[in-house]
Amino acid sequence: MSYRITGSTGEWEIVVGLEVHAQVVSEAKLFSGASAEYGGEPNTHVSLVDAGFPGMLPVLNRECVAQAVRTGLGLEAEINLFSRFDRKNYFYADLPTGYQISQFAHPIIGQGKVLVDLADGSTREIGVTRLHLEQDAGKSIHDQDPTRSFIDLNRAGVALMEIVSEPDIRSPEEAGAYLRKLRQILRYIGTCDGNMEEGSMRADVNVSVRKPGETEYRTRCEIKNVNSIRFVMMAIEVEAQRQIEVWEAGGTVDQETRLFDHVRGETRSLRSKEDAHDYRYFPDPDLLPLVIEQSWVDELKAALPELPEAKRTRLEQEYGVSRYESSVLCVEQAIADFYETVAHGADARLAANWMLGDFFAALNRTGRSIEDSPVSAEGLRELLGLISDSTINGKIAKEVLEDMVETGDSASAIVERKGLRQVTDTGAIESAIREILAANSDKVEEYKGGKDKLFGFFVGQTMKAMKGKGNPALVNETLKKLLSE
């Protein structure tokens, strides 16, 4: 189903493109030897290059280039062996040189794509227009003094990848799915940690609206610097709504930069920025064009880890997990690795079931992540083994898992300690059932009179009497036999 907003003149379609700024994982900055690490005492991760001192020259960090190429490969994009750095000129207090070094005319990465999964099970391809390398700016702190802003240049010069999508996105949901998928790819490849809280991934959102069937785009607005996936989705919704109201009132939408205020749930014009739109790009005379070798690109490609889509397909084929299960298991590499360890030599379908169910529930409950899971993959595998060889039943296994989380003991130790071994002695099961039937002769009559639903009641009573340890299949079988006597 296409996403539509209904206005007073009928339905509207939204058109969205995203510009994502992703901070490159590297030790040093893009053009200087200062540390790129997040945090640090103010103005300590700064070299004189970053501070824009006269005569200081930028020297490009090879690893940052490699990270951009790896990301491009992950987006199945064209890798441009020739690219170039340009100066984007504007004045701001946290930009000491008065220009940002970016790639305007010749980006390092050209067209690529991202496949996104939607809630209804369908898949959409969102085009990537380009990816280029550029510098981050410093940080202005406005709340420390009534008349002055304080400047920290630790971020200034850190490498960013700007990843620009085609205006292919047609709903807030698709925007969210695109961002999640992009973040997943970046994290898999290790080129950006995707941490939106620390600002290592943020998005500029371009929004316009049009009537379904229109082939031209109408004027768009750019919402700057939105720093969470949820806010991106909210911003699209309220901005689209605003534009529809403007068009329907007979007005026209002005192309402008806007700010999303999540507290008030609205976007606001940033008119002050309008002048700054003339960036007067020109090639940076301090930097020679970047020329890379195809052989180096091939080397980087050969060393890429398995990417999310490939991993999903492999898990589905190798372990027989469903499309949904593979999407959850592949959200992070660590989860997929954990799963593969559990599934190795165990019932793989059962393993997927348990990971998505009780295991994740246990992680949530304890507030732990997969990396510091209270139960190891080997430990979970042992537990599943006990289910598969009928030592315990599934219900008891849940209890054992809880105990494992709490005590750190192994599954088999807990089963022994608590005497949870499943009863498969048909004699014991039969006598337990006979007692239940004798105590509920009225219900037995009703059952025999056609009230089939009571079968569940008898199973429940039997299990309760056996403290949950009866083998479910044997209990069912014996019960059926005795009830038909």
Add this chain to the structure above:
Amino acid sequence: MSLDAKTVTRIARLARIGLQPEEVETLGKDMGSIIDWVEQLKEVDVTGVDPMIGTGLAKPRLREDRVTDGNCRDKVLSNAPEREGPFYTVPKVVE
């Protein structure tokens, strides 16, 4: 040619240069003649020639990804007109 007042004012604002009204006309003429001079290049037919931004003889030197610089806050702040603790300060900029 001479650049019109609006263009001169706009360029000055982008460069954060304050102009007196009487300077606008003079600068318009000066800048116009610079442009005329550079535009002589247009007489050369460069159809099919890519813009040249370097000689193409050298490749850039790349640096290894190691922290070799920084931790020199006093030097970084040495040119700041005003500072406060570990920061340099500027007149308040609020959007």
